[in-house]
Amino acid sequence: MSLLRDIQASLLADDSNIGPILLRLRFLASRLGSDVLVEWIKHEMEGYPPEVEVPNYRVIDVRFTGDFGGAAGDSIRNAPIPPFLIEKHAGKAWTHHEMRQSVATVDEMVGKDAGGSLGIGAEDLILVLQGKIYPNYTCMNITGNVSRASLIEVQYLVKTKILEFTIELEKLIPVASEIVIAPLLKGEPVVDAEKVTQLTQQIFNGNVTNISSSGSEAQIILQIGQGNREDLEKCLVDAGIEQEDAVEFAKIVAEEEPESADEPLGKNAKKWLLSSLKKGADGTWKIGVSVASSVLSEAAKKYYGL
Numbered sequence: 001m002s003l004l005r006d007i008q009a010s011l012l013a014d015d016s017n018i019g020p021i022l023l024r025l026r027f028l029a030s031r032l033g034s035d036v037l038v039e040w041i042k043h044e045m046e047g048y049p050p051e052v053e054v055p056n057y058r059v060i061d062v063r064f065t066g067d068f069g070g071a072a073g074d075s076i077r078n079a080p081i082p083p084f085l086i087e088k089h090a091g092k093a094w095t096h097h098e099m100r101q102s103v104a105t106v107d108e109m110v111g112k113d114a115g116g117s118l119g120i121g122a123e124d125l126i127l128v129l130q131g132k133i134y135p136n137y138t139c140m141n142i143t144g145n146v147s148r149a150s151l152i153e154v155q156y157l158v159k160t161k162i163l164e165f166t167i168e169l170e171k172l173i174p175v176a177s178e179i180v181i182a183p184l185l186k187g188e189p190v191v192d193a194e195k196v197t198q199l200t201q202q203i204f205n206g207n208v209t210n211i212s213s214s215g216s217e218a219q220i221i222l223q224i225g226q227g228n229r230e231d232l233e234k235c236l237v238d239a240g241i242e243q244e245d246a247v248e249f250a251k252i253v254a255e256e257e258p259e260s261a262d263e264p265l266g267k268n269a270k271k272w273l274l275s276s277l278k279k280g281a282d283g284t285w286k287i288g289v290s291v292a293s294s295v296l297s298e299a300a301k302k303y304y305g306l
Contacts, residue, residue: 003028004166004177011163017107018158019045025162031179032169034196040204044158048100053225055204057157060150062097062120066129068137081133081142090128097146099154106158109151118151120144161204169196224302229254232303239295240286245276253300264300 001009003024010021022045029037048054064086068076083095097120099106109118122144130139170177172195224231229250236246249272256266265273273296279285285292 001180002177003031003179004170008163008166011159011166016159017111018103018155019107021159021162022103028176028179032176032196034200037196037200037204040200044103047102047105048098050100054098054100057161058099058154059096060099060146060154062095062144062146064094064122064125064142064144066133066139066143067141068134069140070134070137074137075140076134076137079133081129085129085133086125089132090125094122094125094144097144099146103155103158106151106155109148110155118146120146165200165204224299226305227303229303232299235299235302236295239292239299241292241295242279242285245279245285248272249276249296250303253303258300258304258306264297264304264306269296269300 007021007024007028010016010024022041026038026041026045029041043049043052048058061083063083064081065078066076066081068079070076086094099118101118105118122142125142125144126139129142133139176196224235232250232253233243233246236249237243241249249269252268252272253266256268258264258266273293277292279292
């Protein structure tokens, strides 16, 4: 059986853990020559460090409960704290937890009984929420928990993305299905590593757009986090737009709202675009007019999360 088929069979097996599957995928990635795929696998297996943005499927809901003490020994124990109040006083980062733990943690927690959950340190919330939940009670303790169901969903989504990747990989590069676990032999199929990298970006990172930059296979990859102005500026510069123009466009986009989900550019952005496209025609930008228009529109969509 080829390595690709082996991975697919493991994914379709009931109750299979992600760890062993990622080991096989790591070996396949070495044969495919994609550093981006190897990096994604590494983060999934070892955990995501603080400086690395986690994929959207690893941002999960947290539910908080608290213990409160009142006068004359009165108390409220294990009381649910509405997410609205958490977000109002402490921000969405508390209710939308970035799960950076390795898949080994996910597998372990999912493998426990139905009461299993992941605890979130919430000591700092005590000071932030003091007197804002029950005005006449003192906040004694706050506990944050990620449900087992949410962990199962993370595991399921990782499996789904790996399966989707292997299916699309076989369509894009048929010879990938011929790779087996064996020493490299002379004449083994050559794989287009750039195509593998583009496919990896599309499936695993989720916030990536590919735009054809010519009639050939050349493409511009836009990877922009929602609301991340620095990402927006960098992607535009990488696409061939002058730094000064990229900064100006990003500022305009950040200061206004899109007209609709289908039309990401607001009034001022459209006005700027019309007055600036001549730079694509006269060679000031390194991309043509039609491609520049598509890049700016798609970049705005990514920024707004549309």
